[in-house]
Amino acid sequence: MRYLHTMIRVQNLDDSLDFYCNKLGLVEVSRYDHETGRFTLIFLTAPEDLENFRENKAPAIELTYNWDTCEYDGGRNFGHLAFQVDDIYATCQKLMDSGITINRPPRDGHMAFVRSPDNISIELLQKGDSLTPQEPWASMENSGEW
Numbered sequence: 001m002r003y004l005h006t007m008i009r010v011q012n013l014d015d016s017l018d019f020y021c022n023k024l025g026l027v028e029v030s031r032y033d034h035e036t037g038r039f040t041l042i043f044l045t046a047p048e049d050l051e052n053f054r055e056n057k058a059p060a061i062e063l064t065y066n067w068d069t070c071e072y073d074g075g076r077n078f079g080h081l082a083f084q085v086d087d088i089y090a091t092c093q094k095l096m097d098s099g100i101t102i103n104r105p106p107r108d109g110h111m112a113f114v115r116s117p118d119n120i121s122i123e124l125l126q127k128g129d130s131l132t133p134q135e136p137w138a139s140m141e142n143s144g145e146w
Contacts, residue, residue, distance in 0.1 A: 001091075004125065005043065005060040007079030009072055013040065013065040020044050026061065029053050038067040058084070080113070080121035088112055088126040089137060103146035105137045113146035121146055 010016040020026045027050055030043040043060040045053040053060055064079060085091040088106045095114055096102055103121075104113035109131035112124045 001086075002056075002058065002084045002127075004058040004082040004084050004123075005062045006081055007062040007064055007123075009064045009066065009070075009077045009079055011069075011071065011077075013042075013063070016063055016065075017042070020061065020063070029060065040065045040067070078120075080123045082123040082125060084125050084127045086127050087131070088124055089131060089134065091124055092137070101143050102140070103143050105140035105142070106131075107133060107138050107140065109133050109137075115144070115146070 017028070021028060021044065025047065026044040027047055028042055029045050029050065030041075032041045034040070042063045042065070043053075043057075044063065045060045049059055052058070062079070062082075088109065088111075092102050092106055092112050092114075100114050102112055102114055104111070106112040106124070106126070110126045114122050114124070116122060
């Protein structure tokens with residue numbers, strides 16, 4: 001398993017970039033505007049991690065800016081921790097076998113979400129290409145929030 005990023009929802013993109021980049025000293029390394037979903041993803045990394053990010057797309061902070069005004073409460077601005085795994089199906093099965101609920105099953109062979117005991121969302125991403133969809137994952141429904 002390899003740590004990838006932490007996602008934080010932001011209400012004001014300019015203020016957030018000013019804080020994280022101009023004041024804290026992080027570097028913007030990637031930006032993605034999603035017209036259909038009406039959001040922007042911006043990945044930031046520390047200057048010392050720049051080369052590692054270019055090679056591995058990690059470690060990073062992902063700022064998520066939803067274009068439609070939204071106030072976040074109850075810690076909802078903190079999104080998730082993300083980890084890359086060698087085999088998403090084996091990882092999810094191991095977690096299920098140890099009593100962990102798979103909130104968003106890896107139906108696509110690429111991404112799953114679980115929650116920590118403190119209700120923190122954890123994203124699991126398949127290393128490399130997505131695995132071929134397979135049961136029981138392909139037809140498994142979401143459970144709770146993720």
